[in-house]
Structure formats: structure tokens, C-alpha cells
Amino acid sequence: MSRFWSDVVSRLTPYVPGEQTERQDVVKLNTNENPYGPSPRVLEALRENIGDGLRLYPDPVSARLREVISRRFGVTPAQVFVGNGSDEVLAHTFRALLTHPAPVLFPDVTYSFYPVYCRLFGASYKHIALNARFEIDVGDYLQDNGGIVFPNPNAPTGLALGVPQIERLLEANTESVVVIDEAYVDFGCESVVPLVHRYPHLLVTHTLSKSYALAGLRVGFAIGHPDLIGGLERVKDSFNSYPVDRLAQAAAIAAIEDVGYLAASCRKIVESRERMAVDMSAIGFEVLPSKANFLLARHPSHEAETLSAKLRERGVIVRHFRNPQRVAPYLRISVGTDAQCAALLAALRDVLG
Numbered sequence: 001m002s003r004f005w006s007d008v009v010s011r012l013t014p015y016v017p018g019e020q021t022e023r024q025d026v027v028k029l030n031t032n033e034n035p036y037g038p039s040p041r042v043l044e045a046l047r048e049n050i051g052d053g054l055r056l057y058p059d060p061v062s063a064r065l066r067e068v069i070s071r072r073f074g075v076t077p078a079q080v081f082v083g084n085g086s087d088e089v090l091a092h093t094f095r096a097l098l099t100h101p102a103p104v105l106f107p108d109v110t111y112s113f114y115p116v117y118c119r120l121f122g123a124s125y126k127h128i129a130l131n132a133r134f135e136i137d138v139g140d141y142l143q144d145n146g147g148i149v150f151p152n153p154n155a156p157t158g159l160a161l162g163v164p165q166i167e168r169l170l171e172a173n174t175e176s177v178v179v180i181d182e183a184y185v186d187f188g189c190e191s192v193v194p195l196v197h198r199y200p201h202l203l204v205t206h207t208l209s210k211s212y213a214l215a216g217l218r219v220g221f222a223i224g225h226p227d228l229i230g231g232l233e234r235v236k237d238s239f240n241s242y243p244v245d246r247l248a249q250a251a252a253i254a255a256i257e258d259v260g261y262l263a264a265s266c267r268k269i270v271e272s273r274e275r276m277a278v279d280m281s282a283i284g285f286e287v288l289p290s291k292a293n294f295l296l297a298r299h300p301s302h303e304a305e306t307l308s309a310k311l312r313e314r315g316v317i318v319r320h321f322r323n324p325q326r327v328a329p330y331l332r333i334s335v336g337t338d339a340q341c342a343a344l345l346a347a348l349r350d351v352l353g
């Protein structure tokens with residue numbers, strides 16, 4: 001605390017990201033990174049763009065990247081916004097589209113950055129409780145609001161809604177923006193991007209951090225009606241005109257164009273996820289049916305915090321959230337390579353005795 005801080009800064013409770021370590025001797029399953037690494041074409045694009053060109057600012061509007069994204073998703077470049085990670089895209093979204101007198105609605109168990117943005121931008125918000133099965137019930141969101149946001153699949157539950165349920169929400173809630181955060185959509189859930197043509201109040205956000213294995217590059221994007229995109233651009237150009245650097249733009253283009261690599265990488269992760277769920281169930285875990293690249297699981301006779309600490313002693317790092325209370329009994333475990341999944345299982349068997 002400093003006397004020089006503004007009131008807003010003094011009152012902030014910043015987001016705490018998962019631990020990062022460069023250690024090679026640990027099995028790192030705590031931040032939902034992709035264990036397989038990016039497409040070789042991405043590495044090639046990076047190498048090609050390291051040179052004298054770096055003295056120049058990048059294209060401020062990421063025109064080529066937006067063009068590639070728009071072709072891939074069947075939209076126009078005017079319907080695409082790109083940013084420095086989907087966290088930045090989401091921050092601009094809260095600032096541009098969700099800061100109204102009525103509260104933003106999001107689940108009580110969800111991505112914990114949402115309330116942080118609300119506090120930073122002075123937006124009021126209201127948690128909507130997941131149902132007893134940890135699912136989002138769209139009917140619960142039909143109330144006065146200044147916007148609605150949730151991930152699909154949700155994090156950290158991994159549970160997904162079908163397109164018809166989200167469409168029902170869009171039909172019933174037309175006076176505020178509905179943001180669907182599709183950070184994990186490529187791992188077996190259907191995207192609602194095609195709905196942007198029919199619903200001008202739908203914004204869909206994506207990231208290259210998970211399925212494209214580019215968390216270190218920091219690229220995310222949003223797709224929606226040009227009016228929504230225009231709002232995000234106004235915030236971007238009042239904050240940082242060049243958020244996506246030259247290397248990131250080149251690498252992101254290569255990643256999105258390599259459709260085959262993305263599909264193969266996601267397929268492997270989905271197969272490992274399903275095996276991991278079966279193996280964990282076999283040793284007594286209750287595992288939520290995940291459509292993401294992680295599992296949320298609890299053991300009825302072992303405290304999650306203790307389990308997490310014992311796994312760490314055995315070189316396996318997973319994520320445990322103390323808050324909210326409802327997820328405190330659970331561990332969130334990212335899906336790794338087959339060898340990493342095997343190491344996790346061996347460590348769990350050892351801990352459980």
C-alpha cells in the first residue's frame with residue numbers, strides 16, 4: 001500500500017496467475033498449457049521474422065492476421081478484433097461493452113479474472129450460482145443485467161453448454177452483450193461463432209494459448225458484430241495502438257493456417273483426457289465430464305489441498321483453488337502428454353496408498 005496509489009488501485013484485488021516454473025524435472029499440470037508445443041510452421045514464421053524489420057512498429061490493426069482469422073471462421077475482418085492474449089481482449093470487452101449501471105452476470109464458479117476486470121473498471125457484477133451438478137443454467141441469467149459473460153466450456157469445471165442453450169439465452173436477452181469465452185472450445189465443444197451473423201449482441205473470444213500451444217506468444221481474438229468490434233477498437237486505441245507485436249502476428253497467422261496440426265494436437269489431448277478421467281475414476285476420484293484440456297476432480301476421502309501438496313513433493317504440480325468454497329474440495333489438473341498423465345497417476349496411486 002502506498003499513499004501515491006489512486007483509490008481504485010488501493011481497492012484492487014489482482015488476479016493471481018498459476019505458478020510458472022522453468023524447471024524441467026517437474027510435471028507441470030497447473031495452467032492448462034498444451035503439452036505438445038506449437039506447429040513447426042509457427043517456429044518457421046518466427047525465424048523468418050527475426051531481423052531488421054523489428055525496428056518498425058507492427059501493423060496496428062493486425063490486418064493480415066484478422067484476414068486469416070476471418071477466412072477461417074467465415075466472417076469479415078470487420079467482425080474480428082485481436083489483442084495481446086484473450087485476457088487483454090476480455091479487459092477491453094469489460095471496458096467497452098460491459099461497464100453499465102446494471103451488473104454484469106457471470107457464474108459463481110468461473111474464470112476468476114472477470115470480477116477483477118469489474119473492479120478495475122468500476123463495473124458492478126453479480127455471481128449466478130451454478131446448479132447442483134456444477135452446470136450453467138441459462139434460465140438463471142434472465143434478469144436485469146449490464147452484460148453476461150461465461151466460458152464455454154466453463155473453467156475450472158470443464159462442463160460445456162450446447163449451442164441451442166446459448167441461442168436460447170441470446171434470444172431471451174437482447175438488450176445487453178453476451179460474451180462467450182471460448183478459450184477451451186477446440187477440445188470437443190461446438191463454437192457459437194456462426195451465431196454472430198444472427199445476433200448482433202454476441203461476442204465470442206478465443207485464445208491461441210491453449211489449443212494452439214502458444215501461451216507464451218500472447219494472442220487472443222474476438223469475433224462479433226462490427227459495432228461491438230468498433231467499441232473494442234476505441235478502447236485499444238486509447239490504451240495501446242500496437243498490442244500485437246510483429247513476431248506474434250506472423251506466428252499467429254502460421255498457427256491458424258495450420259489447421260491439420262491443430263486438429264491432431266487437440267485429438268491427442270482429448271484422447272488423453274478421456275483416459276485420464278477413466279484412470280482417476282478407477283482410483284476413487286469423482287471426475288467432472290470435461291470438454292476442456294483439464295479435469296476437475298475430487299477424492300471423497302482426501303483433502304484437495306493435502307493431495308496437491310503431496311503431488312508437489314512427488315514432482316507433479318496441479319492447481320487447487322481455495323475460493324470459491326464450492327471448488328475447494330477439487331483439484332484442477334491439465335491434460336499432459338501420455339508420459340505426464342502416467343506420472344500423475346503413479347504419484348496419485350502412491351499418495352492414496
Ligand SMILES: Cc1ncc(COP(=O)(O)O)c(C=O)c1O
Nearest residue numbers: 085086087111151183207209220
Ligand atoms: C476461461 C479463460 N479465458 C481466458 C483465458 C486467458 O487466456 P490468454 O490470456 O492466455 O489468451 C484463460 C486462461 O487461462 C481462461 O482460462
